[in-house]
Amino acid sequence: MSQLWKPGTERPGILDDEEGGVLFCSAPPAAASSSSSAFGYASIEQQRQRLPVYKYRTAILYLVESHSTSIIVGETGSGKTTQIPQYLKEAGWVDGGRIIACTQPRRLAVQTVASRVAEEMGVKLGQEVGYTIRFEDFTNENLSALAAQGVTRIKFLSDGVLLREMMDDPLLSKYSVIMVDEAHERSISTDILLGLLKKIQRRRPELRLIISSATIEAKSMANFFQNSKRRRGVESEGHGMKVEPAILSVEGRGFNVQMFYVAEPVPDYLQAAVSTVLSINEQEPMGDMLVFLTGQDDIDTAVQLLTEEAQKNGKPSSDLMVLPLYSGLSCGDQDLVFSLTPRGKRKVVISTNIADTSLTLEGVVYVVDSGFSKQRFYNPITDIENLVVTPISKASARQRAGRAGRVRPGKCYRLYTEEFYLNEMAADGIPEMQRSNLVSCVIQLKALGIDNILGFDWPSSPSPESMVRALEVLYSLGVVDDDPKLTSPAGFQDPMISKMILASNKLGCSEEIITIAAILSVQSIWVSVRGLKELDEAKLRFAAAEGDHVTFLIMYRGFIQSDKSPKWCHKNFINYQAMKKVIEVREQLRRIAQWLGIALKSSGSDTQVVRRAVTAGFFANACRLEAYSHGGMYKTVRSSQEVYIHPSSVLFRLVQLSSLINILLY
DNA sequence: GAGCACTGC
Structure with a gap:
């Protein structure tokens, strides 16, 4: 590698122009390629140079050197995540013991990207290239001179972990560059991180930020990082840096995807999806299909309809291999979608949004997009979170379509009209921050010493009602005082859990409550097969009349007694x-x-204290059984909101039963 | 008779 541009030296000849205060850098000259392998196959170096991002290497390094914030818009397959940290290292950003950080929203992405980069650099994972996620720290940050060889210089981590690191080191002083990847997803922790990084920049003008995003929403991100810097614009001058964020766009490596729309709105997207799959199968050449629906229910129905169709002998649909995909599936069932398609069969994966963000399927040529997804919505008045089937955004529709063009030119069938796409769909989704309960978000900021929560500078502000509600809940739990400041160090992130554990200490059942707290933090400890009689029977074996929490304890004990047997x-x-x-x-x-x-203390067989501790933490959810109500209707104590026992609860049948008895009695 | 997808102390 000889054509490198070193930070601190004269800038290379790159065309740039000012546009509304934001620097756009376009069409950089292609960097001269260096060595080529003497062997017949592509070396790692050659593979790296074939990535679209390689053409922009010099440009990116120039932008990072000369701007405190650079925004890189890159589609999937551009190679930005694996390459940019390496470019930065090669250009000297780790000199003097500094570290380059690259955050991801998901644990799996952190692991896979880190091991890919370690492989490309020919180093052992956990040394020069490392990663940190909850429960797994594969870094070597021991800075003693002797160990200097394998010290971590490029570190991948989940954005939640970087937030945690801020509690010990508020200025994140060991990092020279922080790259926030997948910022377009706008997850709560990414948004908190962006808000805090903007604050850190004021105190550390030498820190460089790279915000990496898949959509052109970049412009609003640029505005966010630009605001208020104008007011304090002098600060960075000494460092010879531009305070306006730079935006650079890198093309992806996808193939062309042809779009099809329905002529009229469809009355039932499930039916429409099924018949579209069948007609693609009859009319289009081989190639796997990916269908986006909204949830487990829809998906199971669609799989069933298609499988029935496929079983009708002699029909072309008999060569379909139909597979569901959602997070509730067991690992084994999820892995099926990655299995090789048998000869003469065509794979059809029916999926939730999971195929949009978390999993990448290879070999998809046809995408069927229902235009809907399930999204969480939060109502601060009732303090209730709901899942609602909602039209997706244009950005999300484009992302879904892109899945068809990863191996060869593909086709995308949208089950909505072009008119709807152009005129009705929102450009971008609503950030998670504006759709969620903010209790843990607020407590995290408080723990970082941000006291004026309502005045915090967010990439996009949540509603004041949600903030006030969160503060109210924290106040009623005694977690914040009148100031409002945290009354004690935030040991546990979730204040309800925290309160429950503190109460258990007084009640002498911390052993049990810590088990319950742990179980509440995982999705579900039951396997997710619905409508299966055996599952209900299994539940009955563990069910305790005292409710789900006590049932969890019984299950946990059973697991330990079985010697943690799978x-x-x-x-x-x-x-x-x-x-x-x-x-x-x-x-x-x-x-x-x-x-x-x-201290850990067990209450033995006394479950009453356990239930007391649970209610101490979750009293805000208290509700009263309505007399004479059929089907066990409750109303919340705080807002008289109608609620019911969830069918997944062990009490579900019991309550049905008891309300039946009520009916018989009156 | 029902849970889009994730993260972390």
């Missing part, structure tokens, strides 16, 4: 992976509890 879990319809996570989380909670001076 077979025992399988037999009892318990999710082994979830149980393993419970063990890990429990251990972490136990450590924190110990640090807070809470």
